[in-house]
Amino acid sequence: MAKIKCGIAGMGFISNSHIDAIRRVGFSEVSAVTDINYGLAKRKADECYIPKCYKSVDELLADPEIAVVHNCTPNNLHFEINKKIILSGKHVFSEKPLAISSKESAELINVLKQNPEVVAGVNFNYRMNPLVQEIKAKVNNGDIGKPILVHGSYLQDWLLYQTDYNWRIDKSLGGASRCIADIGSHWMDTVQEVLGDKIVEVCSDLAVIYKIRKKPKTQVETFATTTDIEYEEIKVDTEDYGAVMFKMKSGIHGVFYVSEVSAGRKCFFNFEIDGTKSSMHWNQEIADWMWIGYKDKYNQQVMRNPNLMAEETRQYTSLAAGHPAGWNDAERNNVYSFYKYILDGKKLGKDPSDFATFDEAHYIVKLTEAILESNKTKRWIIVNIGHSSIRKLISIINKNYKGELKTIIKNELIIRNTCAKIK
Template sequence: MIRVGLIGAGYIGNVHLEQLVRIGGVQVTKIVDNTIELAKKAATKYGIESYSSDWKDVVDDPTIDVIHNCTPNKYHFEINKRALLAGKQILSEKPLAMTLEEAQELWELSVKKNAVTGVDFCYRYYPVVQEAAARIRNGDLGIVRMVHGTWFQDWLSMETDYSWRLEKAENGDSNVMADLGSHWFDLIQYLTGQRITEVIGDFATLIPTRKKPKSQVLAFQHIEEVDSEEFRCELEEYAAVHFRLEGNIPGSFTTSQVCNGRKSETAFEIYGTNCSYAWNHKDATRLWIGHRFKANEELIENANLMYPEAAQYAVLPAGHPLGYHDAVKHLFEDFYSAIENGAGAEDTMQRPTFFTGYEEMRILAAVLKSVRNRSWETI
């Protein structure tokens, strides 16, 4: 039995817990949150034997094999580094760290310790996204010509909306690009098999003054009538990036969290010499396939019609849709299989590791530099 300690009992921590109870051979034995009430609530709900408000109680526990780091960004580096030094395997939330230098140190340390690591880039684990990647690898798309995508949400569209992600001290130098952009660029690099080489970015803070509640607010929680104070926001809720993939392939990406009516619409479009692929998170079981001289197609998640490497993730009969929790579960299963197989600190595009997190921080650092300089920047 692999013994797990989880740090951070907020929104994403509960997502992790929901999936960990579905995986055989894994047991969460300790949970930590700096708000002890949240730790106790999660421990009671999931039957976890102990809880604490000090993350060191988990990292320094010799009986714990794996750490799930579900904390805000400012804690990622310290917790991940101490866990690696303690000989733990680690699955961390993204972004991997607050700075590129921190992310590089974590990747290099994971190699030195030969640790199995993971970063929760879960969107690549939807079955039809896996199918698009398999088709591209097998040449069905032809040569990639261009890439486009968006990610729109509305949970920060009012001045009364607040999140720790809007504060530099908690989150780092970027909000929406670090949060949603890291997910989207992971998707594109995984799908195409090509790495981002150049970027030019544009950021905007659309609601510069907000009302910050004096009491704790969890992710995606909307509270209107609370005691609050004025908060000056320095980070962006809008970002647009033009980029080039290897081979000088052009692409563009736009994201924002202030788009009323858009809850979490993640989309990509990949245009090739033979056909085109498009996917939108709101219709996550459908892959659009575009043609010029014959009717367009739509593949609905179905293991019988998919490449074997993608079909392994379509675990229900056709017509029984898998969702966000299942994508997270698939990532976790790959992570724990790597532990069982003694994979160590392997560098693979198939499974997101600390190297993947480091790569995403390289992209973010280049975008931030581009925004400051208003120029193209090389990665």
């Protein structure tokens, strides 16, 4: 069987785990790479025995042997490059966030609709951890009873010092939200996936801890440590910290907080789901373990064990118990699932997928915007009311209310939604 050949755009930090995962799939192969820094792309291509290295995304897209393109570029390029990939007829596996605004991500959804032969996925990889899928199965099987609360955090320290800098801090490259879009997006995707539910209302408090940061005059790769460099002072208006209270469609209440300035915390991603019978907690830094809490018997610390896991979860884990599975394994599961979908000739909109679709990732972009809006207006924001629903509600208000009361209700409706331009 001929392998499915792919190319990667953007050869920074995350590209390494894409290469590793693609190779572990078995029926896929990295055939070419590109980066705006050609020297970096060439060095990585040589180190990883990748045969072709292109000077631009356009050159890579012109290569007829490539069927899939992984978009590992900075956030501001996701829209433009994803769109180009779809229009070229190649499948696209994009890094998150899908785009830096819902206007952009909505357009990607439209372009994809016009090219239904293209398979498009987004690398929300945390959902693919074996024990995350096991908790999902246990929630579905009713093991925890009815889910009532969900809470957790994602904490890091890589931007703790004023001299820590990365392109994500620059709004024009990272987008209007930093911490929420970068790591909160993973948290929201994972709990939505586990609960099979959607966050529909949010109330947030965001904070910029360093309003001025010292940017190195030379470029620094994500998570790299540096010494002996010159700095320039840069104004910062994207959040280092965020806390979000939320409500889900089913009525579940939740809260999470994220930070990039919490000393000692590296990728401290954890969530707990509290049900009417028991609670379950998982922390990705000890990904092979989960905690189950009870009211009337001893709590349990449970080790991943493929022999004991739910039937539907076993596809996410092959390592025997005691051989730790972790971040790269979740990434491999995600990439495998995407390529298997292509291999099986499945079609988006018709066949369900366990990897995140563009629709799901577009919703996360909308959630991120609602969180920013809530922080700005100091109010709860309803997330997914479309323009047409708002127009309908406004016409009902116009018919049934008069004078000052009508204005107050209309203003409240407009403020509580992100589409503030509709009057």
